[in-house]
Amino acid sequence: MTAYPIDLTVQPEVTAHFDAATNTISYIVKDPGSDACAIVDSVMDIDYAAGRITYDHADALIAEIEERGLTLEWIIETHVHADHLSAAPYLQQRLGGKIGIGSKIMEVQDTFGKIFNEGTEFQRDGSQFDALFEDGDTYRIGGMTAVALYTPGHTPACMVHVLGNAAFVGDTLFMPDGGSARADFPGGDAGQLYDSIQKVLSLPDEMRLFMCHDYGPGGRDIQWETSVAEEKANNIHVGGGKTREEFIRFRTERDAQLAMPKLIIPSLQVNMRAGTVPTDKDGRPMLKVPLNGL
Numbered sequence: 001m002t003a004y005p006i007d008l009t010v011q012p013e014v015t016a017h018f019d020a021a022t023n024t025i026s027y028i029v030k031d032p033g034s035d036a037c038a039i040v041d042s043v044m045d046i047d048y049a050a051g052r053i054t055y056d057h058a059d060a061l062i063a064e065i066e067e068r069g070l071t072l073e074w075i076i077e078t079h080v081h082a083d084h085l086s087a088a089p090y091l092q093q094r095l096g097g098k099i100g101i102g103s104k105i106m107e108v109q110d111t112f113g114k115i116f117n118e119g120t121e122f123q124r125d126g127s128q129f130d131a132l133f134e135d136g137d138t139y140r141i142g143g144m145t146a147v148a149l150y151t152p153g154h155t156p157a158c159m160v161h162v163l164g165n166a167a168f169v170g171d172t173l174f175m176p177d178g179g180s181a182r183a184d185f186p187g188g189d190a191g192q193l194y195d196s197i198q199k200v201l202s203l204p205d206e207m208r209l210f211m212c213h214d215y216g217p218g219g220r221d222i223q224w225e226t227s228v229a230e231e232k233a234n235n236i237h238v239g240g241g242k243t244r245e246e247f248i249r250f251r252t253e254r255d256a257q258l259a260m261p262k263l264i265i266p267s268l269q270v271n272m273r274a275g276t277v278p279t280d281k282d283g284r285p286m287l288k289v290p291l292n293g294l
């Protein structure tokens, strides 16, 4: 069992918005006792070939929040995503709320600040975000207490957020038939990912788990919700008592065969800035492509 302040009697309302372009699931999580809510892992749309950014996915989140008369208190990033761009600043401008991420964002900013050869104007202290969470930190969404659990491995800044009986696992676990996230990005580590997954699986069996991604393995319909008990029993990468050594061997071999995510170059540059698009010396929004840098 866990030492974190978990309260399964608090049952937030969770609505999911699936982004088919990136297989990402964004969530609106509402405090059961008030109109306060949080958004977990939003998406900004990009046509990378055209260099065009739009906001259909974020606008759908905004429309739901406005229709339900909710107050957005937090915009949570489970980590610096490498496969989609965050819409956090756009949501904040429209609805308010604080943008939060794990404090190890500073390590991620340092790593990718070098890879993208960012100048000194790119701060590597996490100051682009409103809140930086440490393991076990709590914050409030209306009357509901949220807890951030440090879960590195996929990236150094990954955190799982537990809101009542719902845990948002980011890129640690996928649905049981999807397994686990990759651990081969700069700063990733398969052993750490295994340990972080064990931390998630040490939550109560009935904890609802919400995925950040689903790819519909074997052609099944997209799914995003499971439970600790389900993952423990059936996860194809870590379920049924797989050992740390087995996992590291499997994960390392598998990752070596995976292509880079299509949007990794734009995603990292935007997401390490809390979703703000970088600008050139004349203030125009502009992205870079470091050759052979990743």
Ligand SMILES: [Fe+2]
Binding pocket: 079, 080, 081, 082, 083, 154, 171
């Ligand atoms: Fe990710």
